[in-house]
Amino acid sequence: MSWKIKALKKSIWVFHINTGACNNCDIEIVNLLTPKFDVERFGIKLVGSPRHADALLVTGVGTRQAARRLQEVYRQTPKPCAVFCMGACACGMGIFEGGYHVAGPVDNIIKEVDPNAIIAYVPGCPPKPQAMISGVVKALAAIDESTP
Amino acid sequence: MIDDVAENLFRILIFPGLFFTLALGLFASWLVRKVSALVQYRVGPPLLQPAWDIVKLMGKEVLIPSEAQKTVFICAPLVGMAGVLLLSTMLWRIAIRPSDVFVGDLIVAVYLMVLPSLALILGGSSSASPHAAVGSSREMKLVLGYELPLVLALIVVIIKSGGVLNLAAISQSAPIASVSGFLAFVAALLCVQAKLGFAPFDIAESETELAGGVIIEYSGVLLAIWKIMQAMMLVALPLFLVMTFLGGFGATAGTWIWGIVKYVILVVLVILIKNTNPRVRIDQAMRFFWVYCTVLMALAILLASVGHRYGLAWL
Numbered sequence: 001m002s003w004k005i006k007a008l009k010k011s012i013w014v015f016h017i018n019t020g021a022c023n024n025c026d027i028e029i030v031n032l033l034t035p036k037f038d039v040e041r042f043g044i045k046l047v048g049s050p051r052h053a054d055a056l057l058v059t060g061v062g063t064r065q066a067a068r069r070l071q072e073v074y075r076q077t078p079k080p081c082a083v084f085c086m087g088a089c090a091c092g093m094g095i096f097e098g099g100y101h102v103a104g105p106v107d108n109i110i111k112e113v114d115p116n117a118i119i120a121y122v123p124g125c126p127p128k129p130q131a132m133i134s135g136v137v138k139a140l141a142a143i144d145e146s147t148p
Numbered sequence: 149m150i151d152d153v154a155e156n157l158f159r160i161l162i163f164p165g166l167f168f169t170l171a172l173g174l175f176a177s178w179l180v181r182k183v184s185a186l187v188q189y190r191v192g193p194p195l196l197q198p199a200w201d202i203v204k205l206m207g208k209e210v211l212i213p214s215e216a217q218k219t220v221f222i223c224a225p226l227v228g229m230a231g232v233l234l235l236s237t238m239l240w241r242i243a244i245r246p247s248d249v250f251v252g253d254l255i256v257a258v259y260l261m262v263l264p265s266l267a268l269i270l271g272g273s274s275s276a277s278p279h280a281a282v283g284s285s286r287e288m289k290l291v292l293g294y295e296l297p298l299v300l301a302l303i304v305v306i307i308k309s310g311g312v313l314n315l316a317a318i319s320q321s322a323p324i325a326s327v328s329g330f331l332a333f334v335a336a337l338l339c340v341q342a343k344l345g346f347a348p349f350d351i352a353e354s355e356t357e358l359a360g361g362v363i364i365e366y367s368g369v370l371l372a373i374w375k376i377m378q379a380m381m382l383v384a385l386p387l388f389l390v391m392t393f394l395g396g397f398g399a400t401a402g403t404w405i406w407g408i409v410k411y412v413i414l415v416v417l418v419i420l421i422k423n424t425n426p427r428v429r430i431d432q433a434m435r436f437f438w439v440y441c442t443v444l445m446a447l448a449i450l451l452a453s454v455g456h457r458y459g460l461a462w463l
Contacts, residue, residue, distance in 0.1 A: 003207065007204035007206075007207055008204050008207065011197065035190045038190040040191075040192060041191050043193055043197050047360070048355040049360040049364045051211060051371070052371060054204070078209035078211050079208075080208070080209075
């Protein structure tokens with residue numbers, strides 16, 4: 001495992017982007033920073049600019065208006081970075097499947113820009129904070145296995 | 149000759165320069181995050197967290213906005229870090245060997261303390277981002293705001309120590325034990341708060357409205373250098389206050405331990421102010437520094453002069 005990946009796993013700065021969520025997942029994400037869960041213990045920190053981010057937490061179905069912006073934000077994020085699809089909508093469009101305003105699930109939108117993007121899925125409506133932490137841990141383990 | 153060069157290189161790069169200041173700065177920035185977490189009833193990050201953050205940023209891609217002024221964009225963090233590094237090296241050198249100084253180092257220290265803010269303004273305005281432009285203009289106003297009361301507070305210190313411009317001589321006495329010295333210390337502490345970019349004066353960087361402000365466009369190694377600069381400022385600025393207001397480090401092991409305790413208390417005080425105050429608007433900050441702090445400092449200078457004239461050390 002290279003030092004870059006090792007350091008990345010110790011310190012993940014996340015940028016939270018809402019692509020048309022109902023705000024339920026967003027509240028659960030903010031919940032992660034509260035005293036009860038306190039993800040800063042693991043070096044996870046919320047940052048304000050995608051340029052500082054190592055992971056994009058995407059919530060919401062990916063509306064047509066938001067899709068282009070999401071792609072732009074992904075391009076602006078320095079690599080290596082990971083994308084986390086938070087919630088049922090971001091993972092697979094949820095109840096909005098087939099809606100006129102839907103551009104596709106988040107992973108398709110990201111893969112239009114970068115086919116090799118690292119994408120992790122955390123389903124749930126909304127996912128519990130425990131599920132989100134578990135998702136991050138599993139994604140990190142997957143990065144571990146994929147790099148020699 | 150060779151020995152001289154080697155010794156100077158050792159001072160600049162290892163102790164008390166780059167390596168030592170960086171290690172202490174990372175520890176101080178861990179202290180900031182840990183104490184903030186404890187204030188909020190959280191556990192907080194592990195001890196090595198700031199170091200991991202820096203290492204991680206070193207390994208990330210560096211993105212430079214296509215419309216940015218590239219040379220300034222890349223040089224600004226380096227200039228800022230060099231300024232703080234020089235300041236820290238100088239202050240530690242004076243603390244360790246008070247005989248090895250030059251006259252007027254107080255003025256040099258005041259100039260070097262402006263350098264990081266100037267670098268932030270340069271970096272922000274060269275990055276071709278509206279957020280960074282707003283951040284730069286706020287930082288500029290903030291510098292205009294806090295420099296005046298800070299210099300006035302230092303004039304109180306100079307009067308108290310009998311008109312010397314020499315940090316080694318100033319750090320022999322502790323002006324905080326007098327009325328005017330205490331007022332000056334309070335004002336200088338708030339100026340240092342603004343210099344560090346901590347709440348309530350984190351106006352230039354405000355994460356929630358400007359999304360990072362002056363450093364919004366920085367990524368990778370350049371962002372790491374900004375973070376290192378901010379960590380080093382946590383070493384240099386409280387150290388400067390300890391030497392000017394709190395009586396410095398002295399010469400024996402006992403006074404050194406007491407000096408380090410003073411430094412830690414000062415850092416924790418800064419962190420507690422950071423955690424218990426909301427961010428002010430830029431006009432409120434300007435009014436605070438120019439109206440309240442400056443008037444208070446004028447009063448303190450008056451008191452100190454009267455005390456000096458009539459030999460009343462407590463004034």
